[in-house]
């Protein structure tokens with residue numbers, strides 16, 4: 001459903017992504033894991049159409065993705081960022097934040113859709129008339145997830161969606177994402193420096209180091225101790241508990 005072939009990204013002298021390839025089936029959840037600066041966010045952003053100047057080939061449902069994406073792409077592929085504070089407009093209420101994608105995509109029934117979206121992320125309707133600064137970090141990330149889902153995408157790109165949250169809230173948001181993924185049969189790509197987070201949400205993962213994929217394997221194989229590459233083993237040692 002998603003194919004990335006020989007993706008290469010340079011930022012001036014920085015060769016951030018070097019010939020990355022992977023393929024993901026519809027409904028699959030795939031993790032990109034690696035230490036800071038390994039290029040995983042750049043892969044996700046290139047796929048999302050947020051980075052110009054990449055080379056290689058990318059496709060979604062068999063259709064090649066060019067440098068520019070159309071409205072259909074932005075309806076079916078949604079991104080959730082690490083910092084919900086930065087990604088939610090500070091002067092818009094939750095109601096307006098959630099109504100905006102509906103207006104962009106010309107979708108009717110805003111009232112019912114907003115109610116349903118808030119229910120899905122377990123937020124009380126009371127938050128509808130609050131601004132982002134009046135919410136907790138976990139509530140803000142739930143609003144960002146609701147906004148991503150409100151126009152019914154088929155693909156969710158998650159860039160460190162829990163790492164800006166308090167430890168107590170991280171597991172809640174991760175479990176919410178796992179439930180939503182199953183209920184909506186979403187295809188997900190999750191970027192994280194934390195192997196435990198990836199193992200919790202994904203079936204398969206690729207380990208990145210210095211812009212390259214050094215190992216790709218099933219989470220089941222990872223749990224069974226079958227990781228081969230020394231860098232994967234280093235990341236395992238850093239992750240305290242693979243069950244998240």
Ligand SMILES: Nc1ncnc2c1ncn2[C@@H]1O[C@H](COP(=O)(O)OP(=O)(O)OP(=O)(O)O)[C@@H](O)[C@H]1O
Nearest residue numbers: 011014016034035036037038039040041042043193
């Ligand atoms: N817009 C940019 N301009 C210049 N260099 C960039 C840009 N974005 C990323 N880079 C560089 O590209 C490399 C890969 O960055 P990237 O953010 O993809 O890594 P990452 O693995 O996601 O790391 P982190 O977990 O810290 O976000 C880094 O050296 C980074 O400094």
